[in-house]
Amino acid sequence: MKWEIVWSYSEFCEYIEKYYQNNSRLPEIISFDHDLAEEHYYYRNAPIPYSKFVKKTGYDCARWLVEFSVRNKIKLPKYKIYTMNFGGEENIINEFEKAENKQ
Numbered sequence: 001m002k003w004e005i006v007w008s009y010s011e012f013c014e015y016i017e018k019y020y021q022n023n024s025r026l027p028e029i030i031s032f033d034h035d036l037a038e039e040h041y042y043y044r045n046a047p048i049p050y051s052k053f054v055k056k057t058g059y060d061c062a063r064w065l066v067e068f069s070v071r072n073k074i075k076l077p078k079y080k081i082y083t084m085n086f087g088g089e090e091n092i093i094n095e096f097e098k099a100e101n102k103q
Contacts, residue, residue, distance in 0.1 A: 008036060009056030013064055020072065029078040030065070034058040034088025041085075048087050058083065062092045066099040076100065 004027075006012045019027055035041050037055035040048075050057070058081075069076050076099055081089050 003031075009060050009064070012061045016065060016068060020068075020074075026065075026069065026074060026077045029080065031080045031082055032058040032062060032092055034081070034083040034085040034092060036061075040088070046087075048085075048091070057088060059088055059091045059095065062095045066095055069099070070102075 004015060006015050016026065034057050036057055037053070039053055039055060040057055048057075048059075050059070062079075066076065076096065079092075079096060081092050083089050
């Protein structure tokens with residue numbers, strides 16, 4: 001399996017949209033890191049102030065993916081999370097669990 005790596009929220013959204021357009025499905029598995037910019041690193045053990053961030057996080061990517069799958073009526077892919085930000089990891093997991101409970 002070949003991994004495609006994207007480094008930002010906008011790259012993630014563009015990649016998923018193009019992939020879906022070309023394959024009529026989502027990738028089989030997606031790996032998330034919560035901290036996509038230096039500003040995200042300072043909140044590993046504190047509440048995460050998402051509204052103060054200039055750049056989007058991996059959590060924002062997960063939320064967008066859930067909305068994309070609902071909008072297109074497609075099943076979410078398997079996912080892995082590789083991050084040192086435990087609060088961010090929990091937020092990503094919660095986003096997917098909420099979506100899976102609705103499907």
